[in-house]
Amino acid sequence: MSSQRQETVKRLTVPDIRARKGGEPIVMLTCYDAPTAGIMDPYCDVLLVGDSVGMAVHGLSSTVGVTLEMMILHGQAVMRGAKRALVVIDMPFGSYEAGLETAYANAVRVLKETGAQAVKLESGPTAPATIDYLVKRGIPVMGHVGLLPQSINIDGSFRAKGKDEAERARILQSARDTADAGAFSVVIEGVAESLAREITETIDKPTIGIGASAACDGQVLVVSDMLGMFEWTPKFVRRYADLRGEIDRAAAGYAEDVRSRRFPAEVETYFSKKPAAT
Numbered sequence: 001m002s003s004q005r006q007e008t009v010k011r012l013t014v015p016d017i018r019a020r021k022g023g024e025p026i027v028m029l030t031c032y033d034a035p036t037a038g039i040m041d042p043y044c045d046v047l048l049v050g051d052s053v054g055m056a057v058h059g060l061s062s063t064v065g066v067t068l069e070m071m072i073l074h075g076q077a078v079m080r081g082a083k084r085a086l087v088v089i090d091m092p093f094g095s096y097e098a099g100l101e102t103a104y105a106n107a108v109r110v111l112k113e114t115g116a117q118a119v120k121l122e123s124g125p126t127a128p129a130t131i132d133y134l135v136k137r138g139i140p141v142m143g144h145v146g147l148l149p150q151s152i153n154i155d156g157s158f159r160a161k162g163k164d165e166a167e168r169a170r171i172l173q174s175a176r177d178t179a180d181a182g183a184f185s186v187v188i189e190g191v192a193e194s195l196a197r198e199i200t201e202t203i204d205k206p207t208i209g210i211g212a213s214a215a216c217d218g219q220v221l222v223v224s225d226m227l228g229m230f231e232w233t234p235k236f237v238r239r240y241a242d243l244r245g246e247i248d249r250a251a252a253g254y255a256e257d258v259r260s261r262r263f264p265a266e267v268e269t270y271f272s273k274k275p276a277a278t
């Protein structure tokens with residue numbers, strides 16, 4: 001029998017995250033590929049395969065064009081890289097709004113084909129009924145209120161939400177309905193501190209903020225924003241790296257070395273062995 005001990009990392013579960021209400025802040029980042037998942041996994045409680053992949057990786061101008069197949073492909077990659085974090089996968093626009101059974105069939109595909117433990121969906125008017133239907137059938141759901149990027153064609157821009165009293169009340173009600181429908185946690189995006197605080201104090205599920213102040217039970221950022229991949233980042237993003245600058249410097253250095261024949265050098269070259277003297 002082998003004496004080698006098998007290293008096993010226990011993956012966080014939906015109840016683990018649910019239990020963090022009012023406790024240790026939940027650390028969540030978006031993630032779209034296996035190597036990045038492997039690097040970020042030890043530091044994150046939740047990795048979200050966000051439909052922001054459409055903009056961050058595929059160069060789309062919004063998340064509306066993202067398909068279920070794209071989410072499944074990126075979800076599979078992230079699951080290969082992440083061992084400890086709970087992996088949550090966004091349901092893309094058009095995959096859950098038309099009817100409860102379609103939403104269920106698509107969410108089942110996501111969980112079966114990726115091995116992830118939960119889905120996230122944006123809490124538009126039909127979302128509470130959908131969340132209730134999915135949760136009762138064994139699919140954990142994370143909700144998402146405030147700025148809803150999939151509604152860009154209704155809203156016309158990605159501006160912060162809840163600025164007037166009517167909109168504020170609607171978002172608070174949506175967060176209540178989302179939590180009551182059985183969501184295990186709720187993302188709050190792009191709202192003022194006072195509204196994020198009120199939602200966090202009102203609902204009994206952990207809130208995870210993005211552009212929603214520190215008054216949440218956790219925080220999420222789009223990984224490409226916090227790594228500095230874009231020239232412009234929104235006010236609420238803190239850049240922890242300058243990957244755009246690093247990649248630019250690396251590409252320029254490589255191009256210069258190839259053009260000046262400094263790359264490849266001898267150390268980067270294979271040589272055939274000299275035939276042995278007879």
Ligand code: KIV
Pocket residue numbers: 030048049050051052053090144187189210220222
């Ligand atoms: O798709 C995404 O990246 C998201 C975050 C903004 C929470 O939904």
